[in-house]
Amino acid sequence: MSERYRSIVDVYVLLRRNGKILLMERANTGYADGQLCPPSGHLEQGESVIDGAIREAAEEVGITLTSEQLSCAHVVHHRNSDGQGRIGFFFAAARWRGEPTNREPHKCAGLSWADPDDLPRNTVGYTAAAVAQIQAGHGFSIHGWDGIDGSGNADDSG
Template sequence: MTKPPRYRLVVDVMVLMVRSDGRVLLLRRAGQVYASGLLCPPGGHLEQDEPVTAGALREVAEEVGVTIAPRDLEFCHAIHHRSPEGEGRMGMVFTAQRWTGEPVNREPEKCSALVWVDPARPPSDCVPYTAAVLERFCSGALLSTHGWSTTPGGAA
């Protein structure tokens, strides 16, 4: 009997930069990118041989130009996401309450605006994956799923 192929998935890293008033930074995606026009936190996917913390710090620096000390990056949530196309992704979500520098749009070809939002009341134009992350973040849950049905192989 042949074994099924080993399950593989993309690992996403996201950073919820939290201001003293509790608002978090979201970026409005723009151009020829996934979810153009919608809001998401600074983040992206891991590169080859990159630990999740290093990927999170790299993405924040690339996208909004701030530096976060590794000690100021805190794990807050893991989300196993399934895209509408059926692709599995594991999202590792971190928070940061301290950083060096002022957030700016460093990727204008991929982002049209930086927006500070109340995570308990996310705007309706968030990427659905982002809305799920914010909901779980506010509830304090450490692990969740998004986009999966309750039946194996089904789409939610």
């Protein structure tokens, strides 16, 4: 009998303002330092994906969100280069309370607003692929699995 599949769940918050999204520069974490990603983190035990997104936004950029202000923009099944699978939930918000500030300077070198159609080259690959899918209007994608392109379709290109 095969073992039941288990996955890490990531939550991302795409704060949208004036056609741009907020990105954070990762620093001193040991993963993707110097690269950009939206406020995000891992789901904690007993937490819903909505509660996780609200918590991460508060912890990382000091804003207050409600569940009504979040909409699910995308879900991605990602596999990293070590073969570890994870599920990422990307939530979008155009309204929130407070002004985004860097609340974790020990893990974040700074904040910047970026055009989601022209993300900086140093955006985390998993994040950039999901944002591209969101901009194309796709609600689901697969990333990092052999033989599958970012849209979740079989890649016949070889």
